[in-house]
Amino acid sequence: MKNLTIGVDVGGTNIKLGLVDSSGKIRDRSFLETKSYSSDKGKLISALADAVLNLLGKNKLTQADVLGVGLGLPGLIDPVRGIVHVLPNIPGWHNVPIKALLEKKTGIPTFIENDVNLITLGEWKFGIGQGCQNLVCITLGTGVGGGLILNNALYRGEGFVAGEIGHMPLNEKGPVCPCGGWGCFERYVGNQTLLAKARKTFKNKNMGIQDVFALANQGHSQALAFWEETATRIGNALVGVVNLLNPRMIIIGGGVANNFKYMGKTIEKIIQQRAMKVQAKMVKIVQARLIDDAGLIGAQVLVQEALGIKS
């Protein structure tokens, strides 16, 4: 049984847990509401530890039956020292040694990683990216995140903050971004921007992004044009990534990627037109496969890689 991992995917709203086996299959799950603990990080950590132990107990397992806990966190973390620097959407978390705190409470080796990196690891080993040595994973949502597999390993960067595709500038001049920069890719295709644009385009204050998707499904020309324009922006941003990193694959995930069927061809077209020929020829643009489970499954990969176990 020593091939199991407990994956924990901490989001701003929910915390998902999964008991994952070495084939990337989720055998059991549980959930916590992040908000119930937002004012007290000590309580949240205790609740996390309890949830991990409960998931074990429910499956008639003990600590010795799992390789470890893999924890995905939405923010700046130090995976080597096991410290959370800051979680932008969960107040009060500054320099928390969560690895040590959880290990003390659960007695299980614990590894932490940025949530987008976990998704990337999941897609790489058990999703659409299997067998790829060099790939880029982007998540399109409220923010635009990115993870990099380079030379057959997760590339974290000097301070573990590599992959910020959402903050690559699309133009020398452009809208100011909360990151302090301007013209960032995220400012053109983040959910808030798309929502505002949808409401303006369709003159409907209650319009949601999924409504534009539904209209596109009905063949509505303005809705199709909306996704075409969004895809053009995404393609423009990826040209630089393709020329710089020469990846085999770019995986597109996150909520907006549900509209991949209206965007995939346009993204591909822009890259074929605008990127260098050799790079363009060898890159595949694909939709993420594991969707909501990518983080939990990536936790299995994280733990195995950290322990030096070949998957």
Added chain:
Amino acid sequence: MKNLTIGVDVGGTNIKLGLVDSSGKIRDRSFLETKSYSSDKGKLISALADAVLNLLGKNKLTQADVLGVGLGLPGLIDPVRGIVHVLPNIPGWHNVPIKALLEKKTGIPTFIENDVNLITLGEWKFGIGQGCQNLVCITLGTGVGGGLILNNALYRGEGFVAGEIGHMPLNEKGPVCPCGGWGCFERYVGNQTLLAKARKTFKNKNMGIQDVFALANQGHSQALAFWEETATRIGNALVGVVNLLNPRMIIIGGGVANNFKYMGKTIEKIIQQRAMKVQAKMVKIVQARLIDDAGLIGAQVLVQEALGIKS
């Protein structure tokens, strides 16, 4: 004596050879004129092999006294199979198995690499980048090249063409580039563009880029503004690289980098203003140190890495 390498740096005009020791010191040198052989690649390869053997003989060495030959080439190559796909500035080179051809003629293990990657290897192990695990090296000249050291190794990409920083777009709309794209960084700061701009700015058809440098040295305000604007462009291009790769260092080399003292602070300022805080805080922008010898010295690193010898 088994710590010597012969470095060969093939350029469009000259071919430089160097006998390099394991401390990165060039003990002896020789030269060939590329143009004398441009119409006959067979003759060029024979001349290269002769030059390698002559450099050995001149130093009273035999094939057994060197670890190998490291060859830097200005074009698309396959370092694993030892094949030159194409050299844009040297006609007639298509799918040439140069590694095998040279090994047959010299009897010395030969390794090939893209020229900018060799410069990057040189600066990493023996230049300004010593000790860095994650760095980006850019060369500013007729073209704008780039090399990447990521996770303490040269990152080549899926088809060995990673690092094309010169072809990362600066804007969604911009001047057409010979690569087939548009708005590429190189189109804003490549030598041809800078030369045309200098001649227009100073209303002098014979103006050279070094003249703008000389004027800046005299405190000429238009010349200082010229370099400031160029540096702003470079900074804008590097913001995306910094956010994506979170490097420890960006090394700026190539001819234009001779004007680093007029550009360094502005590049730094743009990155501090526009890149994400964590990434900006940990990246150093520095001038290349090995200048014209970087490729030859990098050949020593290439050969040692290929043979698994720690430097």
